[in-house]
Amino acid sequence: MPGNLPATLTTLGAPAFVGRVQPEFAVKAWARLDFAPRRDDEAGLVVRANEGNHYALAVRARPSGGGRVARLVRRLKEKTVVVSERKLPDGMLTLEIAATRAAYKFYVTVGNGRAARAPADFDWFELTTNR
Numbered sequence: 001m002p003g004n005l006p007a008t009l010t011t012l013g014a015p016a017f018v019g020r021v022q023p024e025f026a027v028k029a030w031a032r033l034d035f036a037p038r039r040d041d042e043a044g045l046v047v048r049a050n051e052g053n054h055y056a057l058a059v060r061a062r063p064s065g066g067g068r069v070a071r072l073v074r075r076l077k078e079k080t081v082v083v084s085e086r087k088l089p090d091g092m093l094t095l096e097i098a099a100t101r102a103a104y105k106f107y108v109t110v111g112n113g114r115a116a117r118a119p120a121d122f123d124w125f126e127l128t129t130n131r
Contacts (some may be wrong), residue, residue, distance in 0.1 A: 002036065015043060015084050016124070019048070022047070022099065023032070023096055025099060025100060025101040026099060026100055026101065027098075027099050028096060028097070028098045028099070029045055029096070029097045029099075030045075030095060030096040030097070031041050031094070031095050032092060032093070032094045032121070033046075033059070033073070033092070033093065033094075033095070034091065034092045034093075035059050035068075035091070036068065037059060037060050037061040037068055038061060039061055040061070041060065041061060041068070042058045042059070042060040043055060043058060043059055043060075043101055044057050044059055044093050044095055045056030045057050045058075045096075045097050046058075047097055047099070047104055050073065051078075052076075052077060052078040053075060053076055053078075055072065055074050055075070055097075055104060055106070056071075056072070056073045056075075057070065057071075057090065057095050057096070057097060057106045057108070058071055058073070059070050059093070062087065066088075067087060067089075067090075068087075069085050069086060069087055069111075070084075070085070070086050070088055070093075070095075070108040070130075071084070071085045072084045072085075072106050086108070088108070089110055091110070091111075092109070092110075092113040093108060093109060093110045094107075094111075095107070095108055096108075096109070119131060
């Protein structure tokens with residue numbers, strides 16, 4: 001890369017990336033991770049057609065410092081837009097991308113995988129199938 005610039009999803013190069021072809025329209029991809037990013041560190045899931053067209057659901061350091069955020073970024077026709085950004089607590093989380101023939105949906109779930117001692121009050125619950 002010219003000037004030793006790091007490779008990214010929007011450039012040709014060799015970033016740390018493991019890819020898998022989406023075998024059909026209706027799929028779910030998820031990853032459980034514990035990640036404490038520093039400065040420009042980023043880890044997550046991507047639905048990628050090419051350098052100019054993809055969605056990235058990633059965990060990164062808060063731009064203002066202190067803590068981390070989940071960020072959904074859309075890149076279409078080589079124009080990048082931050083669709084959503086939410087502050088995250090420390091600890092384990094799950095990233096998920098659910099695909100149908102019509103759309104992609106993106107989720108971040110925070111939790112430690114253990115039973116809670118306090119009651120939980122849910123605003124909503126959704127159950128979908130990929131059929």
